[in-house]
Amino acid sequence: MAGQLSGSRQVGGSTGVSRHTALLDDLVAGGVARVTLARLLALDLLSAFGLAQVQQVTGEGVLVIRAFQEEWQQSVRAWAATHDVPTVDSVDE
Numbered sequence: 001m002a003g004q005l006s007g008s009r010q011v012g013g014s015t016g017v018s019r020h021t022a023l024l025d026d027l028v029a030g031g032v033a034r035v036t037l038a039r040l041l042a043l044d045l046l047s048a049f050g051l052a053q054v055q056q057v058t059g060e061g062v063l064v065i066r067a068f069q070e071e072w073q074q075s076v077r078a079w080a081a082t083h084d085v086p087t088v089d090s091v092d093e
Helices: 024-029 031-048 070-082
Strands: none
16 A cells, blocks of 8 residues: 555544543653653554554653663763653663
8 A cells, every 4th residue: 555654554433532631730840741742642643543542652651761762872861851750761661
């Protein structure tokens, strides 16, 4: 099928409506609050396509470095340090 992204699938019906509420103050606050809000928004988007959870961010707003592509990991670490966002190498830690 022309125009379809590799690894994607077509959704035949409604993808549902989010039941989450997000505070705009969290977006402005930055750091862990911003990362946690981004995770919440990503959960709705990913679940609409059949994925269970966001692997790159824990529920507490900690970035999971190994869940990012290898070539992005150093940049993610640097961004997290600049914005006071905690990181772990994997969720097994």
